[in-house]
Amino acid sequence: MLYIFYFILFLVINQIIYDRYIQRKRQLLINYPLIGRFRYILEALREPLRQYFANEDFYESKDKIDWVYNASYNNSGYISFSPNQQQPNPKFLIKHSNIVLNEDEINQDISVIFGADKKYPFVSKSVISRSGMSDGALSPEATKAYAKAAYEAGFPINTGEGGLTTNFLFTHRSFDKSYMDIITLNKLDKYLYIVISKLINHHTAIKLIKSKHVKKGEIDSYVFDRERLNMYRPAWDKPLENFPKQPPKDMPDTIYQLSSGFYGCRDKEGNFSPNRYKKAMSFCKATEIKLAQGAKQTGGKLVASKVTPSVAYFRGIEPFKNAYAPNRFNNIQNLKDLFDFVATLQELSQKPVGIKIVISSKDGFKELVQEMKKRDENCQQGVPDFLTIDGGDGGSATAPLFLMDRVGLEAKDAIFIADTILKEFGLRQKVKLIASSKILTPDDVIVNLSLGADMVAIGRGFMLSAGCIRAKMCSGEGSHNCPVGLATANVKLRRSYLIRQQSKKIKSYHENLLKGIKTILSIMGKNDIKKLSHEDLTFVDKNSFIHADINRYLDKKIR
Structure with missing residues (x-):
């Protein structure tokens, strides 16, 4: 034990000497070498540990976070006596009826x-969707x-x-x-996969088989079929007529998000490819x-460490280089160009x-709607079928701090x-609204639908249900790597992500959201x-004044 003490003392003295007399990057360490080190350690631990000890001040209440985790494990959302942290004012209250219904009386549609x-209209079976999160920003496993x-x-x-x-x-x-590139395993490889998956696990077996048949950089561009024992990926170089005429029924309803980088539908020059x-x-x-999205109104950003060869293959870009989309589409100079592109x-x-947008003012949104109305009256194409409205406090893995929570109105x-404005211009029946931003629990969904949304798009809630521990290490910049393998390209960390369990x-989580909605x-x-x-809805302001007529209150509040 004494030797261990002397060894630790030796390391501490060496660190003090280095900080005081050798390093010249941090002046604090020159004057206070040991105490200064503790300062940096505590600063690094502050944010990861905050969620465990401090009150929740971003999602209204820590109880909402706990509800998401419980819902994802299909545990009861019941608590005893009172909330652990009361939701603060201002807030919307949901009006109850004098004569309530039983849940079996609620329309299931x-x-x-x-x-x-x-x-080809899109009929979504659910009023809840998962908002845009790229494969690349997320791990392939996620x-x-x-x-x-x-x-x-x-x-x-x-x-x-x-x-x-x-x-x-x-x-x-x-x-x-x-329309698919298919790699079929021979008998020996099939036997090898079966043996390794039985003796160790499927992940190790798939990794070995993929490394044997696929180029190292393209391994994640192929999906392994555990039933047919083959690997496949879309063959984008095949003729268009070979591809399905309608989306296959054995895959999820997918909304294709198109950004200013034209990722996934660009030519070699980076322009849009029809x-x-x-x-x-x-x-x-x-x-x-x-x-735009709430956390950033600039082009999307994927740092070089996340631009693996597989991500580059699908996006049509170079690997291991920052994928920073331009702020504006190169084919959109004004609102006319925008709706022409639609x-x-x-x-x-x-x-x-x-179109996904962030609203900063009534007048700014009216400009959009006036152009839409003009096209509708002239029977022109280009009126969007839906608008996704993101709040100014929307989330992102990589965004400038000075844009977060500073640009754009809160989603509600x-x-x-x-x-209100779409109704004023007679377009509300033609244009659906999707609300996005800080929606976690059934009451959040009900409030947003009551305010006018037809659907909600959830990002953070689905992240939490997929294993996110809110470590805030999503960006992939420097030492930032998601510790649970959810939002990282780090192969070692991704290995721990259990696809079927997390799914x-x-x-x-989705099922319990729907149950909660029916209860409300x-x-x-x-x-x-x-x-x-x-x-x-009723609104209670920060001074606890109750506004029963929210139309009147919000009209006065938002001028």
């Missing part, structure tokens, strides 16, 4: 129809888990601006070699043009096309504005989710 006038859960639970999944990858096709089996877009849309039900995509896909205010948790509808006396309206 929670579908939403997008682009009813299109050749994308597979989401795809499996979305397919089995019946909720839509948004590709994020990274576009469509093989991992979104994780459940797709009814394919053939006309042919490549049509190939991608053979697997997708709708398109979302991403103009029209182009509607014509190419014959499917619904929407923005949804109210969008709903069950994601599915359970029953106490509101609403037998159909489509009957929700502004009148079903």
